[in-house]
Amino acid sequence: MGIQRLTHKIFSSISYISASQLLLCFLILLCVKVTAGSYGDRSYIFMKCVSNCGNKNCTSQSKFLSAQPWYLTVLQWSCKDECRYQCMWKTVDAFHKDGLSVPQFHGKWPFVRLFGIQEPASVLFSVLNGLAHLRILSYRKQVSPKVPLYYIWHLYALVAFNAWFWSTVFHTKDTDFTEKMDYFCAFSVVLSNCYAVLCRLYGTSPVRRPLIFAALVIALYTYHIYYLAFVHFDYGYNMQVNIFFELLDFPPLLWIFDAHSMWHAGTIPVCYLWYSFVIEDGLNMQLELGDDKDKKTV
Template identity: 50%
Template sequence: MADASYGDRSYIFQKCLRDCKKTNCTEDERFYQEQPLAEWLLQWTCPEECSYRCMWSTVDAFRKDGLEVPQFHGKWPFIRVFGIQEPASVVFSLLNGLCHLRIFTLRAQVPSRTPMFYVWHGLALVGFHAWMWAAIFHSRDTYFTEVMDYFCAFSLVLYNVFTLYCRILGTSPLWRPLTCGVVLVAVFIQHTCYLAFVNFDYGYNMQVNAGIGFTNVIGWIIWSFLHYKRQRYVWKCVVTVVVINALIALELGDFAPLWWTFDAHSLWHAGTVSLGWLWYSFIIDDSVYVLKQMSKKKS
């Protein structure tokens, strides 16, 4: 979890928190009896509820004094909706996850099962799983949901490298994709074990993801450039990988949430929704092309 921030270290917040806990958290059964169902389902405790209420009291006090909106425990203040901690990020994460369900369109348009067909289906499965965990994490930030969000996101980054490898070098003979897969699984295990058991280093995790992600982007751009004359649809691939990485700049311009709902991270998630649809449009076009090439070789 994040270290303390200026807001939760302030005297206003600490005094409010002590008073709230003393008044409301001495009889836990009464608290849970009065707690709204949505908040009970998300397992909000009495001390956490006090922290939420005191957060807004502190924000009001800071704004009255003409001070900037503070962060609390490394996060901006968000208005909860039905107990959901960051509602905008949850909605956009779910929409990103649904984009991966477009893989079923591939089944309709490419009836023949090429090896690459199954590779793309693997991407859809990993991507859907990663975005669902992102939605869970933004609904309720706990150590477990945060770890799962980071680990699943890293698995998606690595699987994108796997798809690039398979598309460039092919899936035959079988030892090629298997070797690449074993190496990437080893990288995943090493990285996640370090974060889980040695040091959950946010900076290190970001550097690793950015480095591998950048390599993936350069690889797809080079591949698209080499195939553009015969496969005009590759522009979809280039636009997707370039714009996704350009949107990461939103994360650098961190700011207090607009209307206490839309922060830089949620807007990054919003921007990637349409790109998910474009990416699967590229996958469908590329699969149709590969199938036609295979038909020509057989005839």
């Protein structure tokens, strides 16, 4: 209760904080080091449960696989993963009985597994976000290929679609590989957006101009991948990038919908509006070029 009162006081006083104070708080947050552990997976009851489960159920791989549903096998749920999942809920129940708040495990809230899918809501919204980029087909129908950014927006759509594909895979089953692919591809969308904006602001003629922009973006992306893959996979970096999107973090509603999944849901209409702008901008550029090619309007 003391923590709740403190949190209430903090949020009630935000309106009195100046812009400079908020900036200072943000700079301090940038210096915070984040670890992969969470209160739930570091609790005694969780660690003891996982240990007992492993000793009891994970001594025979063939026995475990024979009793495992096919969809869990397809999604590569190991015996250790299964122990962690079952012990997670036992730990949540223990915390609830003691009047404690819902803990996180390995940096994540507990979610109800649906046919082996770890985060059903985030998976659903990631799929819908990916499908939203099919709006590029409307762009193709309405805008002439002669428009300077015609192929650049196609490239952006492919990059974004790929990123949401890996977001879907990552939220389906969290592994070291799927986590890295989700982070890497998410950053590729940011850079492809920057590339498109640079080309829109400064033009694509002469040809060397977009090539220079592309070289800068590729160099930055290559360094980013190299640093996270071979130097240090910094969880704090991801927190810093997304901190303003998920300040109102909360335990999942119905053990399915958390702040992160709702953020994914919120980007779906934004994607539609973004492509509406891209189409209108393309049509305006088409008029400036004097291209009266028969294109349907929105």
